[in-house]
Amino acid sequence: MTLVLYRIDDRLIHGQVVVGWGQPLDLRFIVLVDDAVAESDWEQELYRMGVPPEMEVYFHTADDAVNAVAKYQADPRPGLLLTGDIATMRKLVDGAGVTAVNVGGIHSKPGRVQRMRYVFLSPEEEQQLRDLAARGAKVTAQDVPGARPVSLDDLLAGNES
Amino acid sequence: MNESMTQPANDDAQSHGVPRAIVAGHGEFAAGLVSAVEQITGRGTQLIPVSVAKLSVQDIEELLRSKMLEHGVKVIFTDLQAGSCTMASRRILRGMDDAILVAGTNLPLLLDFVFAEGRPAPEAARHAAERGRAAINAYGAGA
Numbered sequence: 001m002t003l004v005l006y007r008i009d010d011r012l013i014h015g016q017v018v019v020g021w022g023q024p025l026d027l028r029f030i031v032l033v034d035d036a037v038a039e040s041d042w043e044q045e046l047y048r049m050g051v052p053p054e055m056e057v058y059f060h061t062a063d064d065a066v067n068a069v070a071k072y073q074a075d076p077r078p079g080l081l082l083t084g085d086i087a088t089m090r091k092l093v094d095g096a097g098v099t100a101v102n103v104g105g106i107h108s109k110p111g112r113v114q115r116m117r118y119v120f121l122s123p124e125e126e127q128q129l130r131d132l133a134a135r136g137a138k139v140t141a142q143d144v145p146g147a148r149p150v151s152l153d154d155l156l157a158g159n160e161s
Numbered sequence: 162m163n164e165s166m167t168q169p170a171n172d173d174a175q176s177h178g179v180p181r182a183i184v185a186g187h188g189e190f191a192a193g194l195v196s197a198v199e200q201i202t203g204r205g206t207q208l209i210p211v212s213v214a215k216l217s218v219q220d221i222e223e224l225l226r227s228k229m230l231e232h233g234v235k236v237i238f239t240d241l242q243a244g245s246c247t248m249a250s251r252r253i254l255r256g257m258d259d260a261i262l263v264a265g266t267n268l269p270l271l272l273d274f275v276f277a278e279g280r281p282a283p284e285a286a287r288h289a290a291e292r293g294r295a296a297i298n299a300y301g302a303g304a
Contacts, residue, residue, distance in 0.1 A: 050243035
């Protein structure tokens with residue numbers, strides 16, 4: 001196996017990731033790419049305690065992750081890579097050859113407009129998603145495995161169903 | 162009229178409605194459980210259900226913190242160990258030695274908690290967690 005999903009989710013490790021995706025994909029590791037978490041032992045311990053014992057979590061800054069992704073892609077176990085924002089994923093699309101991006105959750109915040117039940121975007125973030133696609137990444141929105149993947153065009157148009 | 166007769170017949174009845182804990186989790190988890198507690202015991206108002214759909218992690222933390230302050234409670238019940246509410250609660254409780262978080266909440270646990278009004282809420286929550294854990298059983302299919 002390899003990294004089977006590259007997900008943008010501002011909640012990082014949470015129920016949908018650990019259980020919703022983790023069980024059907026039999027995930028054995030999560031690569032959490034977030035500068036703030038990578039610098040905090042306390043936050044890392046918090047996220048480690050949220051996953052089952054058979055699942056490992058690796059932490060990287062965005063810059064570190066660019067070089068580390070190849071190692072995880074070669075891992076025989078199924079894994080999931082997670083970023084908390086689009087800009088971090090952009091670094092991995094540019095620097096690590098990520099070709100498919102799952103928008104899993106970007107939640108409400110001032111300046112953002114709701115596009116889907118679980119996706120709220122500012123105009124800048126909409127452009128960032130378009131930029132990912134322009135660089136060759138296939139961008140779809142899908143919160144859980146049982147949901148239909150929504151294309152970037154439909155996501156930006158607010159066509160969830 | 163005897164002054165004492167103007168008091169409620171059961172002082173304990175007045176405390177049944179005082180908020181003592183927050184319940185938070187995915188979807189309608191909190192509202193559903195609190196509704197069940199109310200239906201079974203009439204003591205559901207001890208629990209404040211919080212729904213966090215659509216909220217970012219930061220907003221979840223802010224909401225839970227504000228609810229704790231507003232109601233003066235030091236107990237949070239959440240659903241999943243890995244859930245966003247659990248993560249946010251752990252951040253809130255960092256350094257708060259007199260508060261408690263219980264993850265993996267179920268109905269038997271909350272029922273035990275609402276009947277333990279004589280105990281400090283954090284102590285009652287710890288006791289209830291043990292009751293909740295012990296209340297899970299499997300029947301049939303080779304049992």
